[in-house]
Amino acid sequence: xxxxxxxxxxxxxxxxxxxxxxxxxxxxxxxxxxxxxxxxxxxxxxxxxxxxxxxxxxxxxxxxxxxxxxxxxxxxxxxxxxxxxxxxxxxxxxxxxxxxxxxxxxxxxxxxxxxxxxxxxxxxxxxxxxxxxxxxxxxxxxxxxxxxxxxxxxxxxxxxxxxxxxxxxxxxxxxxxxxxxxxxxxxxxxxxxxxxxxxxxxxxxxxxxxxxxxxxxxxxxxxxxxxxxxxxxxxxxxxxxxxxxxxxxxxxxxxxxxxxxxxxxxxxxxxxxxxxxxxxxxxxxxxxxxxxxxxxxxxxxxxxxxxxxxxxxxxxxxxxxxxxxxxxxxxxxxxxxxxxxxxxxxxxxxxxxxxxxxxxxxxxxxxxxxxxxxxxxxxxxxxxxxxxxxxxxxxxxxxxxxxxxxxxxxxxxxxxx
Amino acid sequence: xxxxxxxxxxxxxxxxxxxxxxxxxxxxxxxxxxxxxxxxxxxxxxxxxxxxxxxxxxxxxxxxxxxxxxxxxxxxxxxxxxxxxxxxxxxxxxxxxxxxxxx
Numbered sequence: 019x020x021x022x023x024x025x026x027x028x029x030x031x032x033x034x035x036x037x038x039x040x041x042x043x044x045x046x047x048x049x050x051x052x053x054x055x056x057x058x059x060x061x062x063x064x065x066x067x068x069x070x071x072x073x074x075x076x077x078x079x080x081x082x083x084x085x086x087x088x089x090x091x092x093x094x095x096x097x098x099x100x101x102x103x104x105x106x107x108x109x110x111x112x113x114x115x116x117x118x119x120x121x122x123x124x125x126x127x128x129x130x131x132x133x134x135x136x137x138x139x140x141x142x143x144x145x146x147x148x149x150x151x152x153x154x155x156x157x158x159x160x161x162x163x164x165x166x167x168x169x170x171x172x173x174x175x176x177x178x179x180x181x182x183x184x185x186x187x188x189x190x191x192x193x194x195x196x197x198x199x200x201x202x203x204x205x206x207x208x209x210x211x212x213x214x215x216x217x218x219x220x221x222x223x224x225x226x227x228x229x230x231x232x233x234x235x236x237x238x239x240x241x242x243x244x245x246x247x248x249x250x251x252x253x254x255x256x257x258x259x260x261x262x263x264x265x266x267x268x269x270x271x272x273x274x275x276x277x278x279x280x281x282x283x284x285x286x287x288x289x290x291x292x293x294x295x296x297x298x299x300x301x302x303x304x305x306x307x308x309x310x311x312x313x314x315x316x317x318x319x320x321x322x323x324x325x326x327x328x329x330x331x332x333x334x335x336x337x338x339x340x341x342x343x344x345x346x347x348x349x350x351x352x353x354x355x356x357x358x359x360x361x362x363x364x365x366x367x368x369x370x371x372x373x374x375x376x377x378x379x380x381x382x383x384x385x386x387x388x389x390x391x392x393x394x395x396x397x398x399x400x401x402x403x404x405x406x407x408x409x410x411x412x413x414x415x416x417x418x419x420x421x422x423x424x425x426x427x428x429x430x431x432x433x434x435x
Numbered sequence: 436x437x438x439x440x441x442x443x444x445x446x447x448x449x450x451x452x453x454x455x456x457x458x459x460x461x462x463x464x465x466x467x468x469x470x471x472x473x474x475x476x477x478x479x480x481x482x483x484x485x486x487x488x489x490x491x492x493x494x495x496x497x498x499x500x501x502x503x504x505x506x507x508x509x510x511x512x513x514x515x516x517x518x519x520x521x522x523x524x525x526x527x528x529x530x531x532x533x534x535x536x537x538x
Binding site: 083316319398 | 484485
């Protein structure tokens with residue numbers, strides 16, 4: 019396969035880029051497919067990096083999406099590690115750091131997002147962010163019984179790490195600038211359940227805490243809080259969100275708007291270039307075309323293949339329901355849809371301590387659902403909720419509320435608008 | 436042939452799934468919309484999540500996490516991220532009980 023015969027080029031070999039590449043071959047595209055990854059590994063899944071290990075595993079291993087051999091077998095050229103440094107739009111080339119130019123007929127940017135650094139902690143040893151397998155190895159190698167971990171940021175990454183660290187006998191402190199953990203997007207009732215699970219396991223959670231300084235000590239790190247408090251630890255992990263990797267696109271003059279801006283077909287402002295996954299913002303059909311950027315595994319999983327089919331000439335619209343999950347201790351949280359325009363919340367007891375919240379618009383339309391329960395126990399009901407959201411259903415409140423009414427029945431006779 | 440009594444026919448709702456554990460192994464038992472009974476391994480092949488918490492629609496079981504879908508009658512993996520098929524076991528009904536050949 020000649021590198022200069024134009025084919026399909028994908029920058030980013032994570033979940034999104036890898037799934038796109040595989041889809042191109044599944045759809046029998048026979049031209050060159052080049053998958054460029056910044057990391058040295060073959061495509062792997064990120065969610066397991068911050069979750070508990072599977073029972074028989076005694077160390078973190080890559081959860082493979084596609085091995086090098088399997089990619090080779092279907093004629094996908096994986097260049098990893100490799101760095102794309104420029105998109106030459108007029109000539110339709112991607113230029114790599116080593117000077118190589120890869121010609122494209124269509125290009126997909128699946129460059130993902132990079133954890134936001136904490137400027138105060140820049141350059142300090144013992145301070146980490148978590149995005150890659152190598153980050154996870156570095157962090158986990160420092161989690162031993164009796165050690166102290168400070169987590170900056172009470173979001174999902176930080177809380178999941180707190181959970182696995184306590185299980186390893188590590189003393190954990192979580193520092194959150196807002197008045198509660200998970201303030202961005204998670205209902206207070208559900209955040210409270212998780213807060214309690216953490217404190218029940220000995221995690222110290224300090225909310226409303228601004229950080230004054232972060233300094234290296236003989237043993238590790240000292241975090242001075244604005245109120246004068248001091249948190250000393252052996253290891254610090256910063257989990258304060260991530261920025262979409264738009265540099266390549268921006269330098270090439272593509273439209274940027276909270277990520278690489280694409281339409282509902284995942285097309286950028288250049289007809290030959292697509293973007294998908296954590297790096298892009300797109301209009302959500304289900305919410306009146308509202309532009310969002312979703313940093314979520316399933317979004318990457320689904321947008322990669324959609325971009326691929328559209329690169330092959332189809333015109334399919336991305337119309338999925340946003341969905342997200344988190345595992346902390348034995349609790350599984352799931353969230354679907356966008357809840358911020360809801361004016362009414364209905365609770366449903368799912369048994370065994372689990373709860374499902376339905377977020378309704380003023381006209382009764384189900385906009386979103388959030389839930390938490392042990393293990394995957396809310397899974398079944400949650401899937402039904404997702405389907406109702408997708409149908410823009412207006413389910414009766416009493417049915418949502420009563421455990422005696424099987425939610426599945428609402429799918430037979432939903433009061434869709 | 437190793438038929439083991441697993442449950443009563445009424446223990447599973449129509450178009451639904453339950454968990455059945457036997458001698459250290461865990462299974463998922465299904466009752467299809469047509470009132471037939473099926474059995475598969477209990478754990479999703481993507482990650483070790485039990486399928487008994489999942490939603491059954493027609494002949495498909497959807498893993499309660501991560502979207503994976505299988506045809507529970509044949510074990511076929513239908514949607515990413517699952518790519519490994521689910522192991523199935525013969526099931527039969529006799530005298531109001533469901534029996535599984537655990538092989």
